[in-house]
Amino acid sequence: MSPKELDTPCVLIDLDRVETNIKRLQGYLDAHRIANRPHIKTHKLPQIARMQVDAGAVGITCQKLGEAEVMADTGFDDILITYNILGESKLHRLTQLAKRIRLCVSADSDVTIHGLSQACASAGTEVGVMIEFESGKQRCGVQTPEEAVTLARLITSQPGLRFEGLLTYPTTEHTVPFVDKTRALLKTEGIEIPCVSGGGTPRMWDAHRWKGVTEHRAGTYVYGDRKTVSTGAMMFDEVAMHVLTTVVSRPTADRGILDAGSKVFSSDTLDLDGFGYILEYPEARIYGQSEEHGHVDFSRCSVKPKVGEKVTVIPNHACVVTNLVNEVVCLKNGKVYEVWPVAARGLVR
C-alpha cells in the first residue's frame, strides 16, 4: 500500500531512513569512542529503541519515570532518567524499577539526593546518580563546580546511591571548562568521575570536540525535523518523519487549509517561520494554525493544490508530534509496513 492511500492526518515513519540515521550517529560516536545513549523522547517506541541498542547504544535515556517503565517492560535494562525524581509516589516507583534494571537518574539539589537515598536505602536497592550542571540553556543544573563537588560528596556519603558522574544538556562551549574544574576539585577528595554525559542533536557532529565528555545523548537525530535541517545537522532527504495531510479548504485563491493543526504539529516554532515545510509546495508557508487546521499561504506557489489533495509536511519539531499521536505508520521501501502504537506517549509522570 502506498502511504498516499492512507487517511489523514497521519504520521509516517520511514524505517529505512531511521536505520540509516541510527547507523550514521553510532558510527561517528564509535569512531571517537564516545558512548551513545539515545534519548527515546523523540520516538517513544520500544521498536526503535531496540534498533538503537542493537546498533551499539550503551543504553537509553528517558525523561520521565513512566517512559522508563514502558521501556523496562519491553526489555531495556540500562536506563538513564535525566530528571530530578521527587515525591513519595515517584520514589516508590523508582525503587521498584531499580530492582529490575541498571537505573541512573540526575539530580541538582540536596533535596533530590536525600529523597533518592532514603527511598533506595529503605527499599534495599541502589540507584546511580549523575549531577546535572548548567551549560547555558538555563534549565535545571548546578551553576558552579563548587556546587557540583558539594553534591558529589553528598552522593558518595549516602546509602543507596552510586555516584555516576556529571550530566548536562545541551553540550556547549561552557561544558568542558566546567567539567575540567569539577574534576580537579573532586580529585583532591579522591572522587573519580565515572561518566560525563552531554547531549543534543543540533551539535551532535561536534561531540568529538568536547574533550572529556564520554557519553552523548541525542534524541531527534533518529527522525530529524525542520529545526534539525535548519541547524545543518541533517538534510531534508534524511528526515524520517512526515505528516501526511489533506487540503480540506481553499477559501481564497492563495489560502489553503490543511486537516492538521496544533493537535498534530504542536505550536512549537523553535524560532522558525511558520509551522512546517510542505514537500510538494516548498514555497508555501504554514502561517497559522488552529487546533485542527493548518493555515497555508500558497501565494508564492506557481501551481496550487486542489481541495482533497494530500500533501506531506516535515514538522518543526519531531518529538512533540510523536507525543500528540496514538500511532505512527511505518514505511519500508516507500510502502506501508506496519502501524505502531506510540507506547510511551503522554506519560507526564
Next chain:
Amino acid sequence: MSPKELDTPCVLIDLDRVETNIKRLQGYLDAHRIANRPHIKTHKLPQIARMQVDAGAVGITCQKLGEAEVMADTGFDDILITYNILGESKLHRLTQLAKRIRLCVSADSDVTIHGLSQACASAGTEVGVMIEFESGKQRCGVQTPEEAVTLARLITSQPGLRFEGLLTYPTTEHTVPFVDKTRALLKTEGIEIPCVSGGGTPRMWDAHRWKGVTEHRAGTYVYGDRKTVSTGAMMFDEVAMHVLTTVVSRPTADRGILDAGSKVFSSDTLDLDGFGYILEYPEARIYGQSEEHGHVDFSRCSVKPKVGEKVTVIPNHACVVTNLVNEVVCLKNGKVYEVWPVAARGLVR
C-alpha cells in the same frame, strides 16, 4: 483526599465551577432565545457533555469525526461536526454515524458537498450541511454571500443532504452583514436558512447583539483559562482547570523549574506573556518551557518556593491541555472526587 496530595503533574477539574460555568452561559443564552451547542473540544469528556445537554444545550459540537463517534457511543444523538469531511474512509464512517444520530457537518466547497452527497445517497442515509463562511479569522469559509448562495443551491439540489444553514467562527462584526445579505439572496430563490450558528468564548456575552445568529457554540467557557480571563469573559476564580505541578529544581536564587512543560501546557501563548499563571506566586513568570520542564522567573516574588513544593498553574489554553493528558482528576467541594479518562483525546481523524 486533598488535591495537593496528588502526584504531579496532574490536571485538576473543579466540577463545582464547571457546573456553575455551564449554568451561567445556558441561562444567558436561554434568556436571549439563542440555542446553545457547546463545543466539546475543551473537555473531550462525555461526562461533561452530559452536564451541558442536561442543562439545556440543544446538542453538541465536535471538530473531528473521531470525537463525534466517541460522543455518539456514549449516548449523544445530535451532533454538529464543524469540519469539511473528505475522503473515502471518513465519508464511510460519516454515513455509519448518520444512521445512528442526527448529524450535521459544515462545508465550504462544492468538492466537499459532492462527496457528502454521493456517500450519503449511496449509503441510503442523510446528513445536514451548514455552509461555513468567513468572519475575519481567515480559516475555512466562503468569502462572499454569492458563494454561499451557490453552495446552498447545490446542497438543496443534491440527494442525501439537508440544508441546515450558515456557520462561522468566531462570531464578529462581519457576521451579521454577511448573514443578512445571504438571507436576502436566498429568499429570492425560495431557500430559507434554518439555523445561523456562531461561536467563541471570548465574546460569548455579546451573543445577544448578533441579530439573526440563532445558535452559539462556545467551548472554553466550561473550564476557562488564562486567555479567557485576559479577554474579560471570565474571572480567575471561575476557572475550573488547574495544573498541579512540583518545583523540581531551584538552580539559582531567582529561577525555578516545574515538572510540567510543553507536554502538559503546550506551546500556545495566545499572545500572552509566558506559559501560565501560578496561583501561589502571581508575580512569577513562566518564561520558557522544554517538553518536560517549565522555566520560571521568581525574581519578583518576595517569598520563593522550595524544591519539592507544589504549585498550581492556570494554563494559557485549556483545550490543548485536555488533549495532552490521558486523564483528569475531578474535584468536588475542593476534594478529589473521581479520575476520568479523557475519552475523546488525541483523535486527529
